Amino acid sequence: MIETLRLLSRRPVALIGLGGVIFFVLLAYVAPLVVSLQDAPDVTSVYLSPSLAHPLGTDYQGRDVLNQIVHGGADILTVAFLAAFISTAIAVTFGSLSATLGGRFDAATLGLTDIVLTIPQLIVLIVVAAIVHPSSFLVMAVILALLQWASLLRQVRAQVLSLKERDYVEAARSLDLGIFHIIFREMLPNMTSYIVIHFILAMTQAIYAQVGLIILGLVPLSGENWAIMLYFARDQGALYFRDSLWYILSPILAIVLFQLSLVSLASGLEDIFNPRLRAA
Amino acid sequence: MSVTPAEVRLAARLGPREVFGAFWTHPVLRAALKAILTIWVTTTLTFFLIRLMPGSPVDLKIDELMQTSNGALTYDDARAIASGLFSIDLNAPLHEQYLSFMGNVLHGNLGNSFLSAGTSVTSIILAVLPWTLFAVGTGLLLSFSVGIALGLLAAYRRNSFFDRLVTTGGSVVSSIPNYLLALMIVVILGSQLRLIPIAQMRGAFSPGMHPGFTLDFIGDIFYHASLPITIFFLTQLGNWILSMRSATLAALDEDYVVAARARGLTDGRITTAYVGRNAILPLVTQFAIATGFVLGGAVVIEQIFVYEGIGLRLLAAINQRDYPLVQGILLITTTAVVIANLAADLLYGRLDPRIGRAGGATG
C-alpha cells in the first residue's frame, strides 16, 4: 500500500487523478455539511450572470447554482460507488467459483456472461428503468450493477484458471482448506490490482449510465444532483437561452472533471501495476 | 473465442446428440448459436418484465381503454382490444401468450403500435432505423479508420511530442460522456456562439426533401447527421488510438518482426502485413463491443440533437407507453448489435488462422 502510494507520487497523471477524486469526494460529502441548501425560489433572480454573490450564476428559479453543485454530487457518487461495488462483488465471486468448479456450471456462467456482454447496455437499461421505475438509489445501483459485471467476471475467471495450477494452491488443497479459503485467501490477493482498476472504471460506467437515465427523465426525480440539474435545463429550454450558460456548464464540468479524475487515477494505477509498462 | 475444455466435455456428455455436439465445437456455428440465444434471451426478458411487473402496461392499457370509453367497454371487451394491440390473446395463460408472441416474431410480426392503431411496429421501425444506423455507422467507421492510423503512427513515434499529444488528447476526449459533449456543443457552439444552426439541423433530413439517391439529398442527410456523427467520432477516437497504439507496440516487440527485418523486408511491408495485421486483431472484437455502446449512447444523443432515429422513437414510445413499439425496438437493436458481434467474430476467425481452423501441430 505504501509502496503503491510512493510509486503513485512519481506519476503526475495518477497524482492529478487522485487529487481530483479526493476533491470531489470532499465536495460531495463534506461540503454540504458546511454549506446549507438554498432552494427557495427567487423569481427576481432568474438566470443571473456569475457574480460575487452567485459565483456560478442562478438557475431558472433564481436559485444559486454553486450551491446546487455542492449539494449535487452525493447522490451520483453514492450510486456509482454502490453499483461498482455490487458488480465487482458479483464478478469476483462468480468468476472464481466458475473457474474453480468448472464443468457445467462454468459453461453456463460463461454463456450467460457472453450474452450480457453482447447486449446494448444503455438501451436495455432505458427499457428496464422505464418498466421498473426505480425509486430508491439502491434499486438504481442494483439495476446498473446487473449489467456491468460481465467483463470483470471473464478476467477473474481467466486469472483463477491460470492460478489453479500453481503450487501454493495445490498445497492449500492438499491441506483441505476448503474452497472459499482458497479463493479468498490464496488467489484474490494476486488479483487486487486489476480488481481495483476495474472498480474505478465501473464507477465511470455507472456515472455514465445514471446521468444518461436522469437526463432522459426516466428516473423518478427527487432531490438535487448534477444530472437532475441537466434534466431541468433541458426541460425548461435552458439549452437555447444565452443567459443560462453557467447553469448548464457547471454540472457538465463537475461530471466531466470527476470522470477525468477517475480515468486518470485508473490509468496511473495501471501504469504502476503493469511491470512491463514500468520497465519501458 | 476458443473452445474451453468444459465446453468440449459438455458436448461429449450430450453423447448421442452428435448434431448438437458438432454445433458446439464448430466455431462458426457456435457463434451463430450464441447470437440467436442472445436475441432470444433479451426478448424473453422484456416479454416477461412487461407482463409480470406490478402495474403491467397490459393492465394499464386495459384501464386506459376502459376509462376513455367512460364505462362503455367492459373489462373483457377492453381486454380483447388490448389483445389485438399486442397481437396476443390475453385470455390465454402466460406461457401460451409467450409462445404465440415468439411465433409472431419468427414471422416478422412485431405487433401494432398502441398509438397509431393499424400501423405495424415493423413499419415504424423501418422508417427510422436507417437514420440511426447511418449516423452511428459513419461515426464509428470514421473514428476507427482515423484512430488506427493515428494509433499506429503514435506507436512508431513512441514518446515523441506527436505521441504524447495524440494519446493524451484522445484519452481526455474519450473520457467525456458523449451526451455531455453533445450538450456542450448545443450550448456553446449553438446558443452562445451561434456558430451552428441547431434548429435547422433537427430531423434526419430537411422538410420538403424527397428521399432518393440524388446528390442534393445525400448532402442534406449528411448535413443533418453531421452533429451526431461528430460526437460519435470524437468520443470513440481516443479508444481506437490507445488500443491500436498498445497493440502495435506489442506487435513491434515480437520476434517475427525482427526476423522479418533480418530477411530484408521493406519497412512498408512489415508495417502492413507483419505489424498491422497482428495489431488489428484485438481491435476487431472491440469494434463489435463499441457498436453496442454507441447505439446506446445514440438514444440520448438523438434526443439532444432531435435527430429522428430509432433512439428518439424509443423515448417517445416509452413516454407514450407504446409498449409493443418499445419491445420491437429493443428486439431490433439487440439483433443489430448481435449481428455486429457475430460479424466481428467471423471476421476475426478469418484474420487469425490460429482460431477457427481445425489446426494444430502435426509433426
Place this chain on the structure above:
Amino acid sequence: MDPILSVQELSVEYATRRGALRAARDVSFDVESGETVAIIGESGSGKTTLAVALVRLLPRNARVSAGAIRFTRDGITRDVLRLDDEELREFRWRECALVFQSALNAFNPVIDIWSQFLDTARAHGMKDTKAVRDRSFELLDLVHLDPERVLRAYPHELSGGMRQRVLIALGLLLHPALLILDEPTTALDILTQRAIIDLLRELRTKLGFSMLFISHDLSLAAELADRVVTMYAGRAVERAGVEDLFYRPRHPYSIGLLRAVPRVTGALGSVASIPGSPPDLISPPPGCPYHPRCPLAIDACLAAVPPLLPVDMPRHDAACIRWQEVARTIGTAERHVAEKLA
C-alpha cells in the same frame, strides 16, 4: 583469398539504467570461404548479441561502440557498419542470412508460409512468382519436407522441427554466401536435433555456403564446425580449429566447458560444472574476466585483460597468460573426453 567475414575488435554496448552494459568487447575472428565456424559460450556470454550485430539488428538501446565488420564476396569487400539503409536491406538475407531459433516465433503467425517466402523474394527484387515457387519447392525438397503441404500451412500448424527446416530452407532462398544460425538445435528434442545436424552437413556439402553458428552446445561444434571460438563475458577467449580445441585446449574456460559435457560412458563424478557465475557486464572484475572462477589464476591475472596470445599450435590463440600451464595440466582424462565427443 579474403575471408567471407572478418570481424575486427567489435564491441557492442547496451544502455541501461545502471550504466553501459558491454555485451561484446573487442571480438575478432574470421570465417573463410566454405568454412564453418562455431561460437560457443554460456548464456550471457554475448554470443547472440554478436550474431545480431553482424546484420545490424541490434535493439534500440544497443549500439556498436567500436570495431569493424567486413564482408567479402566475389572479390568485393564491404564494411557492413557503413552500409546505408537500402544497401543494408539488400545485404540482409541475400549475402548473409541470420536464421533464428525455431522456438522463437520467427514467422508471422497470420499469413501462410508461401506468402512469407514470396515476401522475402519480392523484397530482393525477385518478381517472377513462378521462379520463386520453383526455387521454394527445390529448397523444401532439399530439407526433406513436402513443399505442397508446407507452403500452404500456417506457422502454428508446423512442429518445431519442421519450422527449423523451413527456416533453413528460407535462409538459402537467395543463395547467401554466409548462413548464420542462432542456436539451431536448442529447444528441439534429441532425435530432431540429430536430423537437423545431418541436414546442415548435407546442405553444406551440396551447396557450399559458409556457416557461422552460435550455441552453448559444444557437441554441436564437434559435429559441424571447422573452427571454434569460445566466448566468455563478451570476449573471445580462445580461437582454434575444432580438433585443437578438443584435444589441445589452451584456456581454462574451454577446459571447463569440455569437462561439463556429460559422457554416456563416463564414470560418475567425471562431469563437473564450473563453480561460480558469470561476471556483471556493467562493472566486470579487473583484469581477466574469468579469474574469479579460474583454478589457475594468479595475481598477474588481475593486472590487465589478457589479449589473444598465439599458442604452440598454428592458427590457435588463447586469452590466457598461463596457457603453457594449461597445456601442462591437460591430462589423459581430457583426452578421453575429447575422443568420446569427436
